[in-house]
Amino acid sequence: MKKQNFDTIFCDALKCNHCGLCLQNCPAYRTYKQEGYGPRGRVQIAAFLAKKKLTLKQDKNEILTIIKTCQNCNNCTVLCPTGISPQDINERLKNILNIKEEEPKTSLIKNILFKIYFRKFFTKKDNLFLTSSTNFKQIKQSLEMLKDDGFESTLYKEIVTHSLRKLPNFKTYIFDDIEIYRLIKNAIIDGKINLNPKQILFITQILKPKTVKLPEDSLIILSNIYLTQETKEEERKLFQIFKNKTLNFINNRYYYGPNYHPKTVEYLKNIPQKTLITLSARENKFLNKLIKKYKIDKKVELLANLLS
Amino acid sequence: MRESKFKQALRELKKILGGENILTSKLHLILNSYDSSPIKARPEAVLNIKNTSQISPVLHILNKYNFAATVRMSATNHDGACIPIKGGFILNLAALDKTIEINTKENYAIIESGVINQDLQDILKPIGFFFAPDPASQTFSTVGGNFALNAGGAKSLKYGASAQNLLGAEIVLADGTTLNLKKEHPMLHLLVKSEGTLGIITKLKVKIIPLPTYKETLIGGFLNLKDTMQAVQKIISLGFLPSALEVMDENALALTRYKDTNIKTLLITELESSKKQIAEDIKQIVNIFKNNKAKEIKTDLTVEDLQIFWNTRAKAALALAKQANGFMSFDYAVERPKLAEAIEFIQSILKKYNLRGTIVFHAGDGNFHPNIIFNENNAYEANQIKLAIKEIDKFVFSLGGTLSAEHGIAVQKRAAMNIFFNQDTLNLFRKIKNTLDTNDILNPQKILPLCENKKQDIPTWAEDFYKQAKGQKEFDFKKIKALNKIIDFDKENYTLTVGAGALIEDLNKKLNPLKFYLPTSQKKGTLLDLFLNGKDLNFADFVTGLTFVCGEGLITVGGKFVKNAAGYDLIHLMAGTQGAFGAPFVFTLRLFPQQIKSQTNKNKFEITETLIKLKKVFDKNNIFKPKIFEGYLDEETKL
Ligand SMILES: Cc1cc2nc3c(=O)[nH]c(=O)nc-3n(C[C@H](O)[C@H](O)[C@H](O)COP(=O)(O)OP(=O)(O)OC[C@H]3O[C@@H](n4cnc5c(N)ncnc54)[C@H](O)[C@@H]3O)c2cc1C
Ligand code: SF4
Numbered sequence: 001m002k003k004q005n006f007d008t009i010f011c012d013a014l015k016c017n018h019c020g021l022c023l024q025n026c027p028a029y030r031t032y033k034q035e036g037y038g039p040r041g042r043v044q045i046a047a048f049l050a051k052k053k054l055t056l057k058q059d060k061n062e063i064l065t066i067i068k069t070c071q072n073c074n075n076c077t078v079l080c081p082t083g084i085s086p087q088d089i090n091e092r093l094k095n096i097l098n099i100k101e102e103e104p105k106t107s108l109i110k111n112i113l114f115k116i117y118f119r120k121f122f123t124k125k126d127n128l129f130l131t132s133s134t135n136f137k138q139i140k141q142s143l144e145m146l147k148d149d150g151f152e153s154t155l156y157k158e159i160v161t162h163s164l165r166k167l168p169n170f171k172t173y174i175f176d177d178i179e180i181y182r183l184i185k186n187a188i189i190d191g192k193i194n195l196n197p198k199q200i201l202f203i204t205q206i207l208k209p210k211t212v213k214l215p216e217d218s219l220i221i222l223s224n225i226y227l228t229q230e231t232k233e234e235e236r237k238l239f240q241i242f243k244n245k246t247l248n249f250i251n252n253r254y255y256y257g258p259n260y261h262p263k264t265v266e267y268l269k270n271i272p273q274k275t276l277i278t279l280s281a282r283e284n285k286f287l288n289k290l291i292k293k294y295k296i297d298k299k300v301e302l303l304a305n306l307l308s
Numbered sequence: 309m310r311e312s313k314f315k316q317a318l319r320e321l322k323k324i325l326g327g328e329n330i331l332t333s334k335l336h337l338i339l340n341s342y343d344s345s346p347i348k349a350r351p352e353a354v355l356n357i358k359n360t361s362q363i364s365p366v367l368h369i370l371n372k373y374n375f376a377a378t379v380r381m382s383a384t385n386h387d388g389a390c391i392p393i394k395g396g397f398i399l400n401l402a403a404l405d406k407t408i409e410i411n412t413k414e415n416y417a418i419i420e421s422g423v424i425n426q427d428l429q430d431i432l433k434p435i436g437f438f439f440a441p442d443p444a445s446q447t448f449s450t451v452g453g454n455f456a457l458n459a460g461g462a463k464s465l466k467y468g469a470s471a472q473n474l475l476g477a478e479i480v481l482a483d484g485t486t487l488n489l490k491k492e493h494p495m496l497h498l499l500v501k502s503e504g505t506l507g508i509i510t511k512l513k514v515k516i517i518p519l520p521t522y523k524e525t526l527i528g529g530f531l532n533l534k535d536t537m538q539a540v541q542k543i544i545s546l547g548f549l550p551s552a553l554e555v556m557d558e559n560a561l562a563l564t565r566y567k568d569t570n571i572k573t574l575l576i577t578e579l580e581s582s583k584k585q586i587a588e589d590i591k592q593i594v595n596i597f598k599n600n601k602a603k604e605i606k607t608d609l610t611v612e613d614l615q616i617f618w619n620t621r622a623k624a625a626l627a628l629a630k631q632a633n634g635f636m637s638f639d640y641a642v643e644r645p646k647l648a649e650a651i652e653f654i655q656s657i658l659k660k661y662n663l664r665g666t667i668v669f670h671a672g673d674g675n676f677h678p679n680i681i682f683n684e685n686n687a688y689e690a691n692q693i694k695l696a697i698k699e700i701d702k703f704v705f706s707l708g709g710t711l712s713a714e715h716g717i718a719v720q721k722r723a724a725m726n727i728f729f730n731q732d733t734l735n736l737f738r739k740i741k742n743t744l745d746t747n748d749i750l751n752p753q754k755i756l757p758l759c760e761n762k763k764q765d766i767p768t769w770a771e772d773f774y775k776q777a778k779g780q781k782e783f784d785f786k787k788i789k790a791l792n793k794i795i796d797f798d799k800e801n802y803t804l805t806v807g808a809g810a811l812i813e814d815l816n817k818k819l820n821p822l823k824f825y826l827p828t829s830q831k832k833g834t835l836l837d838l839f840l841n842g843k844d845l846n847f848a849d850f851v852t853g854l855t856f857v858c859g860e861g862l863i864t865v866g867g868k869f870v871k872n873a874a875g876y877d878l879i880h881l882m883a884g885t886q887g888a889f890g891a892p893f894v895f896t897l898r899l900f901p902q903q904i905k906s907q908t909n910k911n912k913f914e915i916t917e918t919l920i921k922l923k924k925v926f927d928k929n930n931i932f933k934p935k936i937f938e939g940y941l942d943e944e945t946k947l
């Protein structure tokens with residue numbers, strides 16, 4: 001490892017006053033419930049490195065374990081009052097420790113999560129989704145796919161301060177780029193844009209990861225419309241990641257792939273769980289049909305309904 | 309020696325927790341060395357507790373080997389409460405986050421102590437309920453942390469701070485004994501609100517309240533603080549009980565769109581009741597605003613508007629933080645009419661010492677937070693803060709205020725306890741701690757000052773009682789009947805300070821025609837009887853100040869302020885033990901603009917081993933109501 005000047009690399013971490021505001025919606029903290037895994041802990045690791053109270057040699061493995069658990073959701077960045085981005089600091093730690101990006105960085109994945117957690121939100125026509133130009137195509141595609149389930153939302157490309165003023169009136173504006181989000185938020189606080197700060201949201205703010213209490217004895221059916229014969233390789237990969245994340249969020253049993261499978265009926269009859277939880281409306285319909293037709297004694301619930 | 313003891317303790321702990329839940333790497337120790345205050349110290353190990361049943365055996369081991377045990381939740385307290393200043397073990401209880409029962413028929417919830425306040429709210433809201441304690445840190449602090457420090461927020465004026473929403477708890481004492489305490493148990497409040505120095509809370513039974521049917525918020529913009537506070541005074545003295553009454557001052561407004569206007573303070577008034585009633589109330593309050601020279605009055609607020617106000621209020625202090633890496637939040641309360649005076653004084657002190665900060669306050673209950681920022685590496689600035697705080701402490705004391713309304717004492721304010729409490733009281737606190745935690749392992753070196761420097765004067769009227777209390781003969785409670793005078797009836801502050809012998813009937817005759825009501829629906833007997841006979845379960849919740857004698861001397865706790873988080877809660881203990889721990893002389897009571905309903909209870913309290921130990925601290929000669937503990941106090945008696 002090269003000699004690093006941590007006090008310059010992490011000079012922002014030294015501004016942290018350990019208030020803990022960033023802890024509130026951090027999925028990693030909520031999963032592990034330990035200081036190190038929360039954004040404050042990540043920032044403090046950097047701060048202690050900068051203050052030379054910690055070295056990377058000593059507890060490298062433990063630091064590695066921690067920094068790998070960040071979900072890059074940026075909930076922390078949205079919340080920090082001193083303007084620190086714990087997510088970014090975590091990225092810098094990753095760089096220093098040479099951790100390769102395992103997950104393709106794309107907002108498509110966020111969209112899939114989007115759909116699951118905030119179905120209701122997305123069916124509202126008064127929300128405007130603003131995306132950076134690099135993500136535009138992908139997001140547009142995925143929104144098209146979601147239309148099937150009754151999603152309707154307006155999509156806008158490329159947004160900077162001055163053009164936001166010209167946008168049509170919406171109740172909420174959702175951003176998928178943290179930098180632009182921060183820019184706009186500051187502009188609002190400074191009175192340059194006449195909007196209420198509550199009207200603008202960063203994508204993950206509406207994806208608040210919560211541990212959801214599913215009915216006892218339930219099973220999540222994870223196969224869904226994204227996994228069909230035609231599913232592209234990239235989407236398959238994303239689905240895999242998405243599956244892991246979902247499990248992380250909802251902490252529950254799951255079964256993967258009974259859809260369109262000849263043995264599905266048999267399988268459903270034999271599993272011990274009473275409630276089947278599906279992620280998409282289409283699949284919900286499909287399973288309900290099966291259950292009626294073959295008189296299977298199960299209940300089918302839509303995850304989104306359980307969440308709201 | 310210590311080293312080998314430590315290793316042995318770790319071995320035994322491993323059997324209970326599993327090796328993966330015991331952290332000893334430098335990384336994790338350093339990550340558990342801070343909270344939201346500038347105080348720092350590293351533990352020697354961190355224990356991740358995953359199950360409430362692990363706490364008792366863990367404490368058993370730590371007590372055996374004499375290692376400190378400090379509970380840590382979200383670590384958002386402002387006074388070093390979860391810093392292991394004596395080293396030892398951090399018990400990380402954040403993973404104890406299960407909701408055990410929600411009962412909407414009897415309006416309670418049973419939860420583990422690590423549940424995040426907001427998570428509880430999120431569970432309750434869809435079923436039409438809420439949990440009243442609402443610290444600004446609600447979204448990330450835990451209910452256990454809230455109760456341990458008696459946290460409160462905007463809604464406390466109407467619904468009380470954490471303490472008033474407590475119905476029971478499961479607590480583990482230093483030696484590993486698990487206690488299941490119901491609301492009527494005398495030690496419930498003492499143990500729960502002890503900042504983790506007397507016991508560890510595993511589970512809590514808390515009050516849940518149906519969501520109000522109708523809610524409206526009014527905002528008034530004023531040119532100066534004085535006008536604002538006059539409006540507050542008027543609102544309260546007309547008998548309104550807003551669910552929140554908050555003021556944002558100039559510095560806080562500078563962070564909002566009011567930045568460049570001539571509006572210097574905002575008064576936010578939240579009302580809850582029926583639609584018709586609210587319409588009338590609003591008319592009146594708008595008039596109060598106008599009469600006190602409000603420049604801007606907003607009534608038709610949207611939900612989003614409101615959210616901004618609350619958010620700005622919650623984050624105002626922290627936006628300050630942008631400017632420096634050190635942040636301290638203090639937390640005093642004075643009687644409401646003196647609030648403006650206190651704030652002006654503090655503003656002048658901040659100027660005098662050249663400190664940067666804001667003062668955020670809950671106007672309704674007289675609670676205010678000077679939030680000061682500084683540079684961690686600047687020793688000069690740190691010293692200036694010390695000097696400034698010393699002056700403020702003394703001034704607040706001279707106004708009859710409290711050192712902490714909702715943040716607790718811990719390390720940050722323990723030295724100032726000498727200013728606010730008399731010597732007998734501090735000695736009693738110390739003895740309580742030593743008795744319940746003989747090896748001083750639970751969150752050691754918190755709350756109590758390390759050295760004392762004060763002599764105590766006994767007022768002449770109390771001399772006789774004082775002598776009696778120190779004597780050997782049975783204490784004559786009848787004599788207290790003569791203490792029946794009203795000492796202070798503060799109409800603006802809605803408090804009454806009165807001798808314990810006063811008759812409820814007499815008081816009602818004086819108060820009711822003026823539209824003031826005692827915090828009970830009982831009609832007969834003296835206040836002393838009411839306090840001690842256990843017939844009104846909630847009465848002690850509204851006793852904000854108490855002077856009593858016990859074997860330890862003349863004890864005074866609390867005062868004319870609605871919220872209090874300084875020192876141990878002896879008020880509920882005295883009420884619950886029905887006179888066996890000492891004799892109350894003077895009460896300060898909260899008054900109400902309407903009659904309130906009492907909850908009656910006839911249960912006698914249960915005499916447990918722990919209670920016997922405490923009895924010996926308060927009254928070793930058994931001269932107070934000697935019958936109650938008769939036969940329990942001999943050395944050999946074991947239950
Ligand atoms: C931005 C901000 C705003 C705040 N606003 C408010 C406010 O409006 N009102 C207010 O009252 N406070 C406020 N606070 C202070 C703080 O959030 C509260 O004191 C909160 O109750 C602390 O909870 P916690 O979970 O962080 O507990 P911690 O800080 O982890 O612990 C606090 C203390 O309680 C003890 N403790 C915790 N759990 C247990 C248990 N189970 N058994 C025994 N002891 C235990 C700990 O040992 C420690 O002494 C604020 C803090 C911040 C950073
Ligand atoms: S980016 Fe998300 S997961 Fe990572 S620290 Fe921030 S809140 Fe936690």
Ligand code: SF4
Pocket residue numbers: 015016017018019020021022023039040043079080081082083084086
């Ligand atoms: S919110 Fe910001 S200042 Fe507060 S603990 Fe997190 S990173 Fe530090």
